[in-house]
Amino acid sequence: MNYFEYKFTLVPKAPYTEILIVQLAEAGFESFCETDDGVLAYIQEDLFNQDILKSIEILNQPQDCNISHTQQLIPEKNWNEVWESNFNPVKVGMECVIRAPFHEKPQGFKFDIIISPKMSFGTGHHDTTMLMIAEILKQNMEKKRVLDMGCGTGVLAILAAKMNAYKIVAIDNEEWAYKNTIENCAANHCQQILSIHGSAQHIPNDNFDFIFANINKNVLLSDLAEYYKHLATDGRLLMSGFFNYDIEELKVAAQKINLQLLTQNTSNNWACLVFEKK
Numbered sequence: 001m002n003y004f005e006y007k008f009t010l011v012p013k014a015p016y017t018e019i020l021i022v023q024l025a026e027a028g029f030e031s032f033c034e035t036d037d038g039v040l041a042y043i044q045e046d047l048f049n050q051d052i053l054k055s056i057e058i059l060n061q062p063q064d065c066n067i068s069h070t071q072q073l074i075p076e077k078n079w080n081e082v083w084e085s086n087f088n089p090v091k092v093g094m095e096c097v098i099r100a101p102f103h104e105k106p107q108g109f110k111f112d113i114i115i116s117p118k119m120s121f122g123t124g125h126h127d128t129t130m131l132m133i134a135e136i137l138k139q140n141m142e143k144k145r146v147l148d149m150g151c152g153t154g155v156l157a158i159l160a161a162k163m164n165a166y167k168i169v170a171i172d173n174e175e176w177a178y179k180n181t182i183e184n185c186a187a188n189h190c191q192q193i194l195s196i197h198g199s200a201q202h203i204p205n206d207n208f209d210f211i212f213a214n215i216n217k218n219v220l221l222s223d224l225a226e227y228y229k230h231l232a233t234d235g236r237l238l239m240s241g242f243f244n245y246d247i248e249e250l251k252v253a254a255q256k257i258n259l260q261l262l263t264q265n266t267s268n269n270w271a272c273l274v275f276e277k278k
Contacts, residue, residue: 005041007070027056093137131266143166149215153181173198213239232277258278
C-alpha cells in the first residue's frame with residue numbers, strides 16, 4: 001500500500017495545528033506527526049483524490065494563520081526511510097518507552113518496546129495510542145486474556161504481553177499490519193500473541209478480560225456488539241481513535257448494550273473511553 005504524505009507548515013502553529021488534524025482525519029487522513037513548524041499527514045493512495053483538501057474548512061476560509069503545504073507519494077518500500085527520519089523514542093512517564101531497533105535502550109523504564117512500523121501506524125506518537133497506553137498501564141494484566149482490535153504495529157498487544165497477560169490475540173484487516181505485528185512480536189520475544197489478518201468477524205470463539213480497540217468511530221459503532229459478545233463478565237473495553245465530540249454518541253451506544261463507563265480521558269481533541277461489562 002502506498003501513501004500520500006502532506007507536509008503542512010503553519011504560522012502560528014497553535015491552536016491551528018490541532019484544528020487542522022481534526023479536519024484532516026474527518027477527510028480520511030489516518031496518521032499524523034507534528035513537526036517543529038506544522039504537521040505531516042498521511043492518507044492511503046486509494047483514498048486520495050485531487051480535490052480532497054477542498055473539504056478542509058481551515059484551508060478554505062480566512063484564518064489568522066498562514067498555512068502552506070507540499071505533497072509526495074510514499075511507496076511502501078520507502079516507508080521505513082520516511083519513518084526513521086521522523087521517529088524519536090516515545091516515553092510514557094518512567095514506565096514505558098517505545099523505540100526503534102536503531103535506538104539505544106534507555107535505562108530506568110519498566111517496559112521497553114521495540115517497534116519497526118513499516119506501513120503500519122502505531123509507534124506511540126499519536127495521541128490515541130498514548131491515551132490507550134496510559135490506560136493499559138493502570139490495569140492489572142497479570143494472567144489476563146486480551147484482544148487487540150485494529151492492532152496496527154501490535155504495540156498495545158506487546159505492552160499487555162510485557163505486563164504478563166497470558167493469552168493475547170491481535171487482529172487487523174490490513175495485511176501489512178498483520179505481518180508487521182508478527183515481526184514486532186518476534187522482536188519483543190512475545191510468543192503468547194496470536195496475530196490474525198481479519199476483522200471483528202474473525203475474533204476467536206473465546207471471552208477476553210480486556211479488549212483494546214483503537215479504531216475510528218464508525219468501526220467502533222459497527223463492531224461494539226461483537227466486542228460485548230466476546231468480553232468476559234467484569235471485563236473491560238478500552239476504546240480510542242475518535243474525537244472529543246464523538247464521546248456522547250459512543251457512550252450512548254455502549255450503554256444500550258449494558259456497558260458501564262468507568263473513565264474517560266482526552267488529549268488534543270482525541271478521546272479514550274473505558275467500559276466494563278456487568
